[in-house]
Amino acid sequence: MLEKYIPQEIEKKWQHVWAESKCDCCTEDNGKPPYYVLEMFPYPSGNLHMGHVRNYTIGDVIARYRRMNGYNVLHPMGYDAFGMPAENAAIKHNIPPAEWTYSNIANMTRQQKSLGLSYDWDREVATCHEKYYKWTQWIFELLYKRGLAYRKEAKVNWCEHCNTVLANEQVIEGKCWRCDTPVVKKDLKQWFFKITDYADRLLEDLKLLPGWPERVKTMQKNWIGRSEGLEFSFDIPSLKEKVAVYTTRPDTIYGVTFVVLPPEHPLVGKLLENNPKKAELEAFCEKVRNTSDIERTSTESEKLGMYTGIDCIHPLTGKKVQIWITNYVLYDYGTGAVMGVPTGDQRDWMFATKYNIPKIITLQPKDHELKLEEMDHAYEDKDGVLVNAGPFTGMEMHKAMSAIIDYMEEKGLGKRRVNYRLRDWLISRQRYWGAPIPIIYCPKCGEQLVPEDQLPVKLPEDVKFTAGAVSPLATSEHFVHCTCPKCGGPATRETDTIDT
Incomplete structure:
Protein backbone atom coordinates (compact mmCIF):
# COMPACT_ATOMS: atom_id res chain seq x y z
CA MET A 1 0.00 0.00 0.00
CA LEU A 2 2.92 2.35 0.67
CA GLU A 3 4.16 2.01 -2.92
CA LYS A 4 1.84 4.74 -4.15
CA TYR A 5 3.55 7.25 -1.84
CA ILE A 6 7.03 6.59 -3.32
CA PRO A 7 7.57 8.60 -6.54
CA GLN A 8 8.79 6.15 -9.19
CA GLU A 9 11.08 8.70 -10.83
CA ILE A 10 12.97 8.97 -7.52
CA GLU A 11 13.29 5.19 -7.35
CA LYS A 12 14.77 5.14 -10.88
CA LYS A 13 17.21 7.93 -10.02
CA TRP A 14 18.46 6.06 -6.96
CA GLN A 15 18.86 2.87 -8.98
CA HIS A 16 21.01 4.79 -11.48
CA VAL A 17 23.16 6.39 -8.77
CA TRP A 18 23.59 3.04 -7.03
CA ALA A 19 24.73 1.39 -10.26
CA GLU A 20 27.27 4.14 -10.97
CA SER A 21 28.95 4.30 -7.56
CA LYS A 22 28.57 2.91 -4.08
CA CYS A 23 29.58 4.86 -0.99
CA ASP A 24 31.87 3.40 1.67
CA CYS A 25 29.13 3.22 4.30
CA CYS A 26 26.97 0.93 2.14
CA THR A 27 29.27 -2.09 2.06
CA GLU A 28 26.50 -4.68 1.99
CA ASP A 29 25.47 -5.36 -1.60
CA ASN A 30 22.12 -7.08 -1.66
CA GLY A 31 21.33 -5.85 -5.16
CA LYS A 32 19.21 -2.96 -3.92
CA PRO A 33 20.14 0.73 -3.72
CA PRO A 34 20.34 2.69 -0.46
CA TYR A 35 17.02 4.20 0.52
CA TYR A 36 16.85 7.67 2.01
CA VAL A 37 14.10 8.86 4.31
CA LEU A 38 14.74 12.56 4.89
CA GLU A 39 12.78 13.99 7.79
CA MET A 40 11.78 17.58 8.41
CA PHE A 41 14.45 18.95 10.75
CA PRO A 42 12.58 20.75 13.56
CA TYR A 43 13.43 24.08 15.11
CA PRO A 44 14.49 23.27 18.69
CA SER A 45 11.88 25.38 20.43
CA GLY A 46 11.62 23.09 23.45
CA ASN A 47 8.86 20.58 22.78
CA LEU A 48 7.50 18.56 19.90
CA HIS A 49 3.95 19.30 18.81
CA MET A 50 1.44 16.98 17.14
CA GLY A 51 2.47 18.16 13.68
CA HIS A 52 5.98 16.82 14.36
CA VAL A 53 4.62 13.52 15.62
CA ARG A 54 2.37 13.07 12.59
CA ASN A 55 5.16 13.73 10.06
CA TYR A 56 7.81 11.72 11.86
CA THR A 57 5.51 8.74 12.26
CA ILE A 58 4.86 8.65 8.51
CA GLY A 59 8.60 8.84 7.80
CA ASP A 60 9.32 6.12 10.34
CA VAL A 61 6.75 3.79 8.77
CA ILE A 62 8.38 4.23 5.35
CA ALA A 63 11.87 3.67 6.80
CA ARG A 64 10.82 0.46 8.56
CA TYR A 65 8.95 -0.78 5.51
CA ARG A 66 12.03 -0.31 3.31
CA ARG A 67 14.34 -2.01 5.80
CA MET A 68 11.99 -5.01 5.89
CA ASN A 69 12.32 -5.17 2.10
CA GLY A 70 16.11 -5.37 2.28
CA TYR A 71 17.09 -1.77 1.62
CA ASN A 72 19.97 0.04 3.30
CA VAL A 73 18.02 2.92 4.83
CA LEU A 74 19.58 6.25 5.81
CA HIS A 75 17.18 7.77 8.33
CA PRO A 76 18.79 10.72 10.17
CA MET A 77 17.52 13.40 12.52
CA GLY A 78 18.78 16.93 12.93
CA TYR A 79 17.83 20.38 14.21
CA ASP A 80 17.52 23.60 12.24
CA ALA A 81 18.87 25.46 15.22
CA PHE A 82 19.96 28.99 14.23
CA GLY A 83 17.65 32.01 14.14
CA MET A 84 15.95 34.77 16.08
CA PRO A 85 13.52 32.72 18.23
CA ALA A 86 16.36 31.07 20.15
CA GLU A 87 18.22 34.35 20.51
CA ASN A 88 15.15 36.22 21.77
CA ALA A 89 14.32 33.42 24.21
CA ALA A 90 17.92 33.37 25.49
CA ILE A 91 17.87 37.14 26.00
CA LYS A 92 14.55 36.89 27.82
CA HIS A 93 15.87 34.18 30.16
CA ASN A 94 19.34 35.74 30.43
CA ILE A 95 21.22 32.67 29.23
CA PRO A 96 23.45 32.15 26.16
CA PRO A 97 21.56 31.11 22.98
CA ALA A 98 23.70 27.96 22.73
CA GLU A 99 22.68 26.84 26.22
CA TRP A 100 19.01 27.46 25.47
CA THR A 101 19.22 25.68 22.11
CA TYR A 102 21.09 22.58 23.25
CA SER A 103 18.82 22.11 26.28
CA ASN A 104 15.83 22.18 23.92
CA ILE A 105 17.56 19.71 21.58
CA ALA A 106 18.13 17.35 24.50
CA ASN A 107 14.48 17.47 25.48
CA MET A 108 13.18 16.98 21.93
CA THR A 109 15.61 14.09 21.40
CA ARG A 110 14.27 12.48 24.58
CA GLN A 111 10.71 12.87 23.26
CA GLN A 112 11.56 11.33 19.88
CA LYS A 113 13.36 8.38 21.48
CA SER A 114 10.37 7.79 23.74
CA LEU A 115 8.21 7.59 20.61
CA GLY A 116 10.41 4.76 19.38
CA LEU A 117 11.31 6.45 16.09
CA SER A 118 13.98 4.46 14.26
CA TYR A 119 16.53 7.19 13.61
CA ASP A 120 20.23 6.61 13.22
CA TRP A 121 21.22 8.83 16.14
CA ASP A 122 24.91 8.48 15.25
CA ARG A 123 24.17 10.76 12.30
CA GLU A 124 22.38 13.49 14.30
CA VAL A 125 23.21 17.04 13.23
CA ALA A 126 22.54 20.53 14.55
CA THR A 127 23.02 23.52 12.28
CA CYS A 128 24.38 25.60 15.17
CA HIS A 129 27.33 23.24 15.75
CA GLU A 130 30.62 24.64 14.46
CA LYS A 131 31.38 21.40 12.60
CA TYR A 132 28.16 21.94 10.66
CA TYR A 133 28.28 25.68 10.00
CA LYS A 134 31.89 25.36 8.84
CA TRP A 135 30.33 23.99 5.67
CA THR A 136 27.71 26.73 5.57
CA GLN A 137 30.62 29.17 5.45
CA TRP A 138 32.48 27.01 2.91
CA ILE A 139 29.44 27.10 0.60
CA PHE A 140 29.23 30.90 1.04
CA GLU A 141 32.87 31.18 -0.02
CA LEU A 142 32.28 28.95 -3.03
CA LEU A 143 29.37 31.17 -4.12
CA TYR A 144 31.50 34.28 -3.53
CA LYS A 145 34.29 32.93 -5.74
CA ARG A 146 31.72 32.25 -8.47
CA GLY A 147 30.36 35.80 -8.23
CA LEU A 148 27.11 34.56 -6.73
CA ALA A 149 27.50 36.14 -3.27
CA TYR A 150 27.85 39.91 -3.20
CA ARG A 151 27.29 42.95 -0.99
CA LYS A 152 25.39 46.11 -1.85
CA GLU A 153 23.44 48.86 -0.14
CA ALA A 154 19.73 48.20 -0.10
CA LYS A 155 16.56 49.46 1.52
CA VAL A 156 15.47 46.83 3.99
CA ASN A 157 12.69 46.13 6.47
CA TRP A 158 14.06 46.94 9.93
CA CYS A 159 12.65 46.03 13.34
CA GLU A 160 13.85 48.45 16.02
CA HIS A 161 13.05 45.96 18.78
CA CYS A 162 14.71 42.88 17.30
CA ASN A 163 17.46 45.06 15.76
CA THR A 164 17.56 43.11 12.55
CA VAL A 165 16.47 42.97 8.94
CA LEU A 166 13.19 41.20 8.16
CA ALA A 167 12.14 39.48 4.97
CA ASN A 168 8.96 40.82 3.32
CA GLU A 169 7.12 37.72 4.50
CA GLN A 170 8.08 38.57 8.10
CA VAL A 171 6.29 41.94 7.97
CA ILE A 172 2.63 41.55 8.87
CA GLU A 173 0.46 44.65 8.37
CA GLY A 174 3.53 46.84 8.74
CA LYS A 175 4.71 45.15 11.95
CA CYS A 176 7.37 42.62 12.92
CA TRP A 177 5.95 39.09 12.90
CA ARG A 178 7.74 38.28 16.17
CA CYS A 179 7.19 41.32 18.39
CA ASP A 180 4.58 43.51 16.62
CA THR A 181 6.96 46.48 16.54
CA PRO A 182 6.25 48.82 13.59
CA VAL A 183 8.73 48.09 10.81
CA VAL A 184 10.70 50.91 9.18
CA LYS A 185 12.78 51.09 6.00
CA LYS A 186 16.51 51.52 6.44
CA ASP A 187 19.47 51.78 4.06
CA LEU A 188 22.04 49.11 4.95
CA LYS A 189 24.85 47.31 3.18
CA GLN A 190 23.66 43.73 2.90
CA TRP A 191 24.83 40.40 1.52
CA PHE A 192 22.88 38.72 -1.28
CA PHE A 193 22.92 35.42 -3.16
CA LYS A 194 22.52 35.99 -6.90
CA ILE A 195 19.64 33.62 -7.53
CA THR A 196 18.46 35.77 -10.45
CA ASP A 197 21.25 34.23 -12.54
CA TYR A 198 19.26 30.99 -12.42
CA ALA A 199 15.83 32.39 -13.30
CA ASP A 200 15.61 30.80 -16.76
CA ARG A 201 17.00 27.49 -15.52
CA LEU A 202 14.47 27.43 -12.68
CA LEU A 203 11.68 27.91 -15.20
CA GLU A 204 13.06 25.41 -17.69
CA ASP A 205 13.51 22.69 -15.08
CA LEU A 206 9.86 22.82 -13.98
CA LYS A 207 9.23 20.36 -16.80
CA LEU A 208 11.42 17.87 -14.90
CA LEU A 209 8.79 17.75 -12.13
CA PRO A 210 5.97 15.69 -13.68
CA GLY A 211 4.54 14.66 -10.32
CA TRP A 212 4.17 18.18 -8.94
CA PRO A 213 0.71 19.78 -8.77
CA GLU A 214 0.16 22.29 -11.58
CA ARG A 215 -0.91 24.97 -9.10
CA VAL A 216 2.47 24.71 -7.34
CA LYS A 217 4.37 24.97 -10.62
CA THR A 218 2.22 27.96 -11.56
CA MET A 219 3.12 29.62 -8.26
CA GLN A 220 6.79 29.03 -9.04
CA LYS A 221 6.41 30.55 -12.51
CA ASN A 222 4.67 33.60 -11.08
CA TRP A 223 7.32 33.96 -8.38
CA ILE A 224 10.06 34.02 -11.03
CA GLY A 225 7.85 36.20 -13.20
CA ARG A 226 9.67 36.17 -16.54
CA SER A 227 8.29 38.68 -19.04
CA GLU A 228 9.30 40.16 -22.38
CA GLY A 229 8.57 43.76 -23.22
CA LEU A 230 9.75 47.26 -24.07
CA GLU A 231 11.89 49.67 -22.09
CA PHE A 232 11.76 53.34 -23.05
CA SER A 233 12.03 56.77 -21.45
CA PHE A 234 10.07 59.98 -20.98
CA ASP A 235 11.95 63.31 -20.98
CA ILE A 236 11.52 65.60 -17.97
CA PRO A 237 12.39 69.04 -19.44
CA SER A 238 12.22 70.98 -16.16
CA LEU A 239 14.83 68.67 -14.59
CA LYS A 240 16.80 67.88 -17.75
CA GLU A 241 16.34 64.23 -16.82
CA LYS A 242 14.72 61.09 -18.21
CA VAL A 243 12.50 58.53 -16.45
CA ALA A 244 12.67 54.99 -17.83
CA VAL A 245 9.70 52.60 -17.76
CA TYR A 246 9.20 48.96 -18.70
CA THR A 247 6.00 47.51 -20.17
CA THR A 248 4.80 44.16 -21.45
CA ARG A 249 2.01 45.98 -23.29
CA PRO A 250 3.68 48.29 -25.83
CA ASP A 251 0.37 48.27 -27.75
CA THR A 252 -1.06 50.58 -25.04
CA ILE A 253 1.76 53.12 -25.18
CA TYR A 254 -0.41 55.80 -26.83
CA GLY A 255 -2.80 55.61 -23.86
CA VAL A 256 -0.24 56.70 -21.25
CA THR A 257 -1.49 59.73 -19.29
CA PHE A 258 0.63 59.48 -16.15
CA VAL A 259 3.86 57.95 -14.84
CA VAL A 260 4.15 56.68 -11.26
CA LEU A 261 7.26 56.51 -9.11
CA PRO A 262 7.81 54.88 -5.71
CA PRO A 263 9.28 57.08 -2.95
CA GLU A 264 12.57 55.16 -3.23
CA HIS A 265 13.17 56.21 -6.85
CA PRO A 266 16.35 58.35 -7.26
CA LEU A 267 14.41 61.00 -9.20
CA VAL A 268 12.07 61.70 -6.28
CA GLY A 269 14.68 63.82 -4.50
CA LYS A 270 15.08 66.02 -7.58
CA LEU A 271 11.31 66.23 -8.07
CA LEU A 272 10.97 67.52 -4.50
CA GLU A 273 13.69 70.18 -4.75
CA ASN A 274 12.10 73.66 -4.68
CA ASN A 275 8.70 71.97 -4.98
CA PRO A 276 5.91 74.07 -3.38
CA LYS A 277 4.39 70.84 -2.01
CA LYS A 278 7.74 69.51 -0.71
CA ALA A 279 6.71 69.04 2.96
CA GLU A 280 3.47 67.30 2.02
CA LEU A 281 5.21 65.06 -0.53
CA GLU A 282 7.99 64.14 1.93
CA ALA A 283 5.45 63.14 4.57
CA PHE A 284 3.65 60.93 2.04
CA CYS A 285 6.93 59.34 0.93
CA GLU A 286 7.91 58.54 4.52
CA LYS A 287 4.56 56.87 5.16
CA VAL A 288 4.84 54.71 2.05
CA ARG A 289 8.47 53.72 2.73
CA ASN A 290 7.44 52.25 6.06
CA THR A 291 4.79 50.03 4.49
CA SER A 292 5.77 46.46 3.63
CA ASP A 293 6.30 45.51 -0.01
CA ILE A 294 3.64 42.81 0.27
CA GLU A 295 1.08 45.32 1.56
CA ARG A 296 2.03 47.85 -1.14
CA THR A 297 1.53 45.35 -3.96
CA SER A 298 -1.59 43.69 -2.57
CA THR A 299 -4.65 43.92 -4.80
CA GLU A 300 -6.69 44.70 -1.68
CA SER A 301 -4.61 47.69 -0.52
CA GLU A 302 -5.89 51.18 -1.28
CA LYS A 303 -3.93 52.82 -4.10
CA LEU A 304 -2.73 56.24 -2.92
CA GLY A 305 -0.71 58.88 -4.72
CA MET A 306 0.36 62.50 -4.94
CA TYR A 307 0.89 64.52 -8.11
CA THR A 308 4.33 66.14 -8.05
CA GLY A 309 3.21 69.07 -10.18
CA ILE A 310 5.88 68.13 -12.73
CA ASP A 311 5.25 66.59 -16.13
CA CYS A 312 7.28 64.50 -18.55
CA ILE A 313 6.94 64.29 -22.33
CA HIS A 314 5.51 61.32 -24.22
CA PRO A 315 8.20 60.16 -26.70
CA LEU A 316 5.71 59.40 -29.52
CA THR A 317 3.03 62.07 -29.13
CA GLY A 318 4.98 64.94 -27.55
CA LYS A 319 2.12 65.44 -25.07
CA LYS A 320 2.60 66.16 -21.36
CA VAL A 321 2.31 63.21 -18.98
CA GLN A 322 1.83 63.75 -15.24
CA ILE A 323 4.40 62.36 -12.77
CA TRP A 324 2.92 60.89 -9.58
CA ILE A 325 4.42 59.33 -6.45
CA THR A 326 2.40 56.31 -5.32
CA ASN A 327 2.25 53.47 -2.81
CA TYR A 328 1.71 50.63 -5.30
CA VAL A 329 5.01 50.60 -7.21
CA LEU A 330 8.28 49.01 -6.02
CA TYR A 331 11.62 50.46 -7.04
CA ASP A 332 13.39 47.11 -7.38
CA TYR A 333 11.06 45.80 -10.09
CA GLY A 334 11.60 46.69 -13.74
CA THR A 335 13.00 50.21 -14.02
CA GLY A 336 11.41 51.37 -10.77
CA ALA A 337 8.85 53.51 -12.62
CA VAL A 338 5.56 52.48 -14.25
CA MET A 339 3.52 54.03 -17.06
CA GLY A 340 -0.17 54.52 -16.31
CA VAL A 341 -2.72 53.52 -18.97
CA PRO A 342 -6.18 54.04 -17.42
CA THR A 343 -8.19 52.49 -20.28
CA GLY A 344 -5.98 49.39 -20.50
CA ASP A 345 -5.42 48.46 -16.85
CA GLN A 346 -8.07 48.32 -14.12
CA ARG A 347 -5.67 49.42 -11.40
CA ASP A 348 -4.71 52.45 -13.47
CA TRP A 349 -8.40 53.09 -14.25
CA MET A 350 -9.29 53.21 -10.55
CA PHE A 351 -6.29 55.42 -9.77
CA ALA A 352 -7.04 57.82 -12.63
CA THR A 353 -10.73 57.98 -11.67
CA LYS A 354 -9.87 58.67 -8.03
CA TYR A 355 -7.50 61.52 -8.89
CA ASN A 356 -9.23 62.82 -12.04
CA ILE A 357 -6.35 61.95 -14.38
CA PRO A 358 -7.15 62.01 -18.15
CA LYS A 359 -7.99 58.78 -19.99
CA ILE A 360 -7.37 57.93 -23.66
CA ILE A 361 -8.86 54.91 -25.46
CA THR A 362 -6.17 53.21 -27.54
CA LEU A 363 -7.53 49.64 -27.78
CA GLN A 364 -11.03 48.43 -28.52
CA PRO A 365 -12.81 45.22 -29.59
CA LYS A 366 -12.80 44.32 -33.28
CA ASP A 367 -16.61 44.27 -33.47
CA HIS A 368 -17.63 47.54 -31.80
CA GLU A 369 -16.38 50.99 -30.83
CA LEU A 370 -15.68 51.96 -27.22
CA LYS A 371 -16.80 55.36 -25.95
CA LEU A 372 -15.13 56.84 -22.90
CA GLU A 373 -18.36 58.30 -21.51
CA GLU A 374 -19.93 54.83 -21.57
CA MET A 375 -17.02 52.98 -19.92
CA ASP A 376 -16.96 52.18 -16.21
CA HIS A 377 -13.84 49.99 -16.24
CA ALA A 378 -10.68 49.36 -18.25
CA TYR A 379 -10.72 47.24 -21.41
CA GLU A 380 -8.30 44.46 -20.39
CA ASP A 381 -9.16 41.83 -23.01
CA LYS A 382 -6.23 40.21 -24.82
CA ASP A 383 -7.80 40.88 -28.21
CA GLY A 384 -8.61 44.02 -30.16
CA VAL A 385 -7.41 46.72 -32.55
CA LEU A 386 -5.57 49.96 -31.89
CA VAL A 387 -7.24 53.39 -32.08
CA ASN A 388 -5.81 56.87 -31.46
CA ALA A 389 -2.40 55.27 -31.97
CA GLY A 390 -0.80 57.30 -34.74
CA PRO A 391 0.52 55.13 -37.60
CA PHE A 392 -0.48 51.96 -35.72
CA THR A 393 -4.20 52.79 -35.65
CA GLY A 394 -6.27 49.90 -36.97
CA MET A 395 -3.56 47.31 -36.35
CA GLU A 396 -4.35 44.08 -34.46
CA MET A 397 -2.91 44.41 -30.95
CA HIS A 398 -0.46 41.48 -31.04
CA LYS A 399 1.00 42.58 -34.36
CA ALA A 400 1.15 46.13 -32.99
CA MET A 401 3.25 45.02 -30.03
CA SER A 402 6.11 43.88 -32.24
CA ALA A 403 5.65 46.73 -34.68
CA ILE A 404 5.83 49.39 -31.97
CA ILE A 405 8.94 47.83 -30.40
CA ASP A 406 10.59 47.65 -33.83
CA TYR A 407 9.73 51.31 -34.43
CA MET A 408 11.03 52.41 -31.02
CA GLU A 409 14.29 50.53 -31.57
CA GLU A 410 14.69 51.91 -35.09
CA LYS A 411 14.24 55.48 -33.83
CA GLY A 412 16.50 54.92 -30.82
CA LEU A 413 13.61 55.55 -28.41
CA GLY A 414 13.53 52.17 -26.69
CA LYS A 415 14.68 48.55 -26.68
CA ARG A 416 13.44 45.01 -26.14
CA ARG A 417 14.04 43.64 -22.67
CA VAL A 418 13.47 40.46 -20.67
CA ASN A 419 12.48 41.15 -17.08
CA TYR A 420 11.98 39.03 -13.95
CA ARG A 421 9.95 39.46 -10.81
CA LEU A 422 12.46 37.27 -8.97
CA ARG A 423 14.92 39.16 -6.74
CA ASP A 424 18.28 38.17 -5.35
CA TRP A 425 18.14 36.57 -1.90
CA LEU A 426 19.09 38.92 0.95
CA ILE A 427 20.85 36.58 3.39
CA SER A 428 22.59 38.81 5.98
CA ARG A 429 21.16 39.42 9.43
CA GLN A 430 22.35 41.79 12.16
CA ARG A 431 22.03 39.17 14.88
Missing part, protein backbone atom coordinates in the same frame (compact mmCIF):
# COMPACT_ATOMS: atom_id res chain seq x y z
CA TYR A 432 24.26 36.83 16.84
CA TRP A 433 22.70 33.38 16.56
CA GLY A 434 23.68 32.43 13.01
CA ALA A 435 26.70 31.40 10.97
CA PRO A 436 29.18 34.32 10.79
CA ILE A 437 29.78 35.51 7.24
CA PRO A 438 33.44 34.62 6.50
CA ILE A 439 34.58 37.98 5.13
CA ILE A 440 37.44 40.21 6.28
CA TYR A 441 37.69 43.91 5.42
CA CYS A 442 41.16 45.30 4.88
CA PRO A 443 41.74 49.06 4.34
CA LYS A 444 44.44 48.17 1.78
CA CYS A 445 43.19 44.99 0.12
CA GLY A 446 39.41 45.40 0.38
CA GLU A 447 37.09 42.40 0.85
CA GLN A 448 38.91 39.15 1.55
CA LEU A 449 37.61 35.65 2.18
CA VAL A 450 38.69 33.95 5.37
CA PRO A 451 41.19 31.27 4.22
CA GLU A 452 39.53 27.88 3.92
CA ASP A 453 41.93 26.29 6.42
CA GLN A 454 40.76 28.85 9.02
CA LEU A 455 37.11 27.82 8.80
CA PRO A 456 34.91 27.78 10.72
CA VAL A 457 34.78 31.39 11.86
CA LYS A 458 33.39 30.64 15.29
CA LEU A 459 30.76 32.59 17.15
CA PRO A 460 32.37 34.53 20.04
CA GLU A 461 30.92 34.29 23.52
CA ASP A 462 31.88 37.76 24.80
CA VAL A 463 29.01 39.61 23.13
CA LYS A 464 26.39 42.07 24.30
CA PHE A 465 22.79 42.01 23.14
CA THR A 466 22.19 45.75 23.47
CA ALA A 467 24.09 46.77 20.38
CA GLY A 468 21.19 48.60 18.73
CA ALA A 469 21.40 48.87 14.96
CA VAL A 470 24.50 46.69 14.62
CA SER A 471 25.06 42.99 15.14
CA PRO A 472 25.95 41.81 18.66
CA LEU A 473 29.09 40.35 17.04
CA ALA A 474 30.32 43.94 16.68
CA THR A 475 30.57 44.17 20.50
CA SER A 476 33.26 41.48 20.65
CA GLU A 477 36.64 43.17 20.28
CA HIS A 478 38.60 39.97 19.81
CA PHE A 479 36.18 38.82 17.12
CA VAL A 480 36.04 42.06 15.15
CA HIS A 481 39.76 42.83 15.02
CA CYS A 482 41.90 40.47 12.99
CA THR A 483 44.67 40.46 10.37
CA CYS A 484 44.27 40.58 6.61
CA PRO A 485 44.97 37.14 5.10
CA LYS A 486 46.52 38.85 2.04
CA CYS A 487 48.85 41.55 3.42
CA GLY A 488 48.99 40.67 7.12
CA GLY A 489 47.89 44.16 8.15
CA PRO A 490 45.16 45.11 10.63
CA ALA A 491 41.64 44.34 9.41
CA THR A 492 38.10 43.78 10.68
CA ARG A 493 35.59 40.97 10.30
CA GLU A 494 32.09 41.09 8.88
CA THR A 495 29.70 41.19 11.83
CA ASP A 496 26.52 40.05 10.07
CA THR A 497 25.42 36.43 10.22
CA ILE A 498 23.71 34.29 7.57
CA ASP A 499 19.93 34.01 7.73
CA THR A 500 18.83 30.50 8.87
